[in-house]
Amino acid sequence: MTATQAHSPVRHDWTLQEARDLFALPFNDLLFRAQTVHRQHFDPNEVQVSTLLSIKTGACPEDCKYCPQSGHYNTGLEKEKLLEMERVMAEAKAAKDKGASRFCMGAAWRSPAEKDMPYVLDMVRQVKSLGLETCMTLGMLREDQAQALADAGLDYYNHNLDTSEKYYNHIITTRTYQDRLDTLENVRNAGMKVCCGGIMGMGEDLDDRAGLLVQLASLPQHPESVPVNMLVKVAGTPMEDVADLDPFEFVRTIAVARIMMPESHVRLSAGRETMNEQMQALCFLAGANSIFYGEKLLTTANPEADKDRALFRKLGIRPEQREQCRTEEQEVEAIADAVEYQQTRHLFYDASRESA
């Protein structure tokens, strides 16, 4: 394997050994290769910015060992019921006014209950009617539920695999890896775009990180968005004292994800607040081209938004263009507005942490 390859085709047949070999490259060779692949498919100085709204918080029946929203652990999280439509629409309108093009909604459910589906579908339709793209994370979906969401106009669905199949039952016991794959298949078959990734630093080994990426890259169609999270250790969860992952291993994971899924947005997600600017810059160099932006997340801190803006400026990074007619100045202004908007909200959070 050379560090310089003329072209990077989209492959679905990556093997675990190939992934191991990528992880084992000298760091500089790995980053050079990832950056080379990145430049074949994306503008290297653009980063997509995402924000999400929690439409139902906490008391989740699942036992994901990293998650403060699980009802199995006492983390002191304040629970919220399903938000009223008026509130969701007000948030969506305000987000649109501030320049957002996509509105993402997350609920801490095992799967949507039948009684909630009409309401959720209406939420998709109404948010969509504002001219916004829609994204949801609601837990497992049956075929008919996925189709109903797609028919209502839902563009994206988030459902994370979290880790390798081998390590999975160390993390979650209330549903299987296959359950997750089935939901991803239902989402894809219904015609929606997929957002799917995992969490690093949960005590997994290198083969688990490699195995997760092989699994994602083996899907018939790569997820359009691949969130790569660093575990945020929350007191009260079983993961609160797990050993830290070497930050270079995290950067390597982003680089390997970029190489194996060259056309996907690789999202630097939860855990950014524990990363200094240099670490985040390395992640961008490794091929991360999406972040969650905002002062606060639902259950964990996020880097202060003005720090994000300052980092973008220092690195010469632009938010990914949402409207072709905008000038760069207008775009920077829109992002500044969006950041201010989020600073006044407490409901934005990182739904990539949802395995829902």
Ligand code: SF4
């Ligand atoms: S990650 Fe999602 S499914 Fe798992 S406990 Fe948290 S909210 Fe529930």
